Amino acid sequence: MDKTAGSAAEAVADVQDGASLAVGGFGLCGIPAVLIGALLEQGATGLHVVSNNCGVDDAGLGLLLGAGRIARATGSYVGENKEFARQYLSGELALELVPQGTLAERLRAGGCGIPAFYTPAGVGTQVADGGLPWRYGSRGEVVEASPPKETRRFDGTEYVLERAITADFALVRAARGDRHGNLVFHASARNFNPLAAMAGRLTVAEVEELVEPGELDPDEVHLPGVFVQRVLALTPEQAADRRIEKRTVQA
Template sequence: MDKVVASAEEAVADIGSGSTLAVGGFGLCGVPEVLIGALLAQGADELEAVSNNCGVDEWGLGKLLKAKRLRRMISSYVGENKEFARQYLSGELEVELTPQGTLAERLRAGGSGIPAFFTPTGVGTQVADGGLPWRYDSEGEVVVASPAKEVRNFETAEGPQDFVLEEAIVADFGLVRAWKGDRHGNLVFRQSARNFNPLAAMSGRVTIAEVEHLVEPGEIDADSVHTPGVHVQRVLALTPEQVEETKQIEKRTVRERG
């Protein structure tokens, strides 16, 4: 039951080229930065990453992006990363843009054994009708576009309504960052760092969690657990130095006190 690994290098050693990764975080908050750094050094490429965004330039998934390790992204937000935009528009990166709530539910469904679900989000748009550019060529022409999805009408409390079918996401590996975790893999996320981390943890066939505070089994109250250990296969305990080095502020605003 002890799932603690000795190092980040050991934790990501079997992530092979071409793997699909579900990665927690939102902007710079709750990003498994130590695991991403170890994966960068490990050398796997042609990776497909599922994450709300692709980090920022040279931080988080942005490190793998800059090193040309990512083949494809499934995400909902691509702002604040110039290299992401450049690679996408130049045909170097395939991008499947997905509404944020739909992305969250696709990850949750994958971890819950639900293969697909219907949602009203995207009905009447290219999300449902198809045609969203997934990949461009070097000349700016669309060479891969999203397919049309099934739309079905259901009776609701407000009357008949159309819904679009969305498929669940199951990733080869999940990479997450937790505030606290025990040796059995039970995790607690702190405040906004909770974001996509529980969903990414559920979605991964093999989930690796880096934790800021490692405790013994039983020290976390059962009612406080956000992700139960059944979803987690490896736990990496961060050093105080690693925790400090990976705390970033995306936009610092300073004003005089009144």
Template sequence: MNKTVASAQEATADIGDGASVAVGGFGLSGVPETLIRALHLRGSSGLRIVSNNCGVDGRGLGLLLAGRRVARVTASYVGENKEFARQYLDGELEVELTPQGTLAERLRAGGTGIPAFFTPAGVGTQVAEGGLPWRHAADGTVAVASPAKEVREFDGRPHVLESGITTDFALVRAARGDRHGNLVFRRAAGNFNALAAMAGRITVAEVEELVEPGRLRPEDIHVPGVFVQRVVALTTEQAADKHIERRTVRG
């Protein structure tokens, strides 16, 4: 039951070329920075990433993008990452843009064994009808477009069929965790972390504070240890390494 691993490098050592990886975080909140850096140093390429967004330039998943390690991204928006946008528009990267709530439910569904579900989000748009550019050609035309999806009516309202998502691995960050893999997130850092943890066949969690089993109250646990296979305790410096995406000051 002791799922602790000595280092982030050891915890990510078997994430090879072409692996699919769900990654927690929203913007720069709750991003498993230490695990991402370890994966970057490992040198794996052709990765298929599932995450709300793909970090920012030089931070988070932006490191993997800059190193040309990512082949495909399933996300809800491009965000503040200029390199992400450049690679997508230049045809170097395949991107499946998905409504944010739909992406969250696809991860949750995959993690709970539900293969697909119907949702009204996206009906009447290219999300349902197909034609969203997944990959561009060098001349700017669409090389690969999204397919049309099944639409069915429930109670007089059309709904589009979306598939659940499971991935080979998941990388998440928690405020607290125990050696059994139970995780607690702090405030907004919960975001996509719990969902990503559920979707990964092998889930690796970096935790800011590692505690002994029994220290976490059952009612406080956001992700039970059954979903987590490896736990990495962060150093004080790693735990404190949190950046602000956009600082606002009062004049």
């Protein structure tokens, strides 16, 4: 089964207005930059993005954000994206902040068909009790807040119930992949990519190196092709274009 797409534009052509997207990456590490760029050109708007963070002001998901194409974000880190903070505080963007480990498990649970799970993370805070501002009004008032969540005690410890996350689409980046969609990630670029891919109903993976089926050692595969519906082979130039978020040099 050859899952390769002819172009990035073709790979994201059916992403509709209002679609939900699970997007891999951590900061600018391992982000599906080519697919994000194609989606920017494609024009879909009103998107609900689930990702650890929203890129930076001029790269990654920050491009979609700056173009006003994201209506709602679910993530664990606003980071240093000033436009992200501005849109959230001005009421232009709804934001659900989630503890980082909880976000990872919510995505994994969605991919595994587990509807919800209990975790101690957030117990005794607004994460469990409700009241976290999801959206502000134009005058800085909270117009939408998180609801309280169910809690339960197990063996004397209190836990909060967290719902799994699934998305209409997932966009991820891998170091190697075959035409069947089996993926291998490189080092820290693995981050949220396998989890986001699992949570997508239709997952698109851009791969830096496309190989033929059988070339990947099954023991090396980080994500089996059953979770991937489309594969985009990057050009050598695209594969080598990895922006460093904070460059540190020595004299």
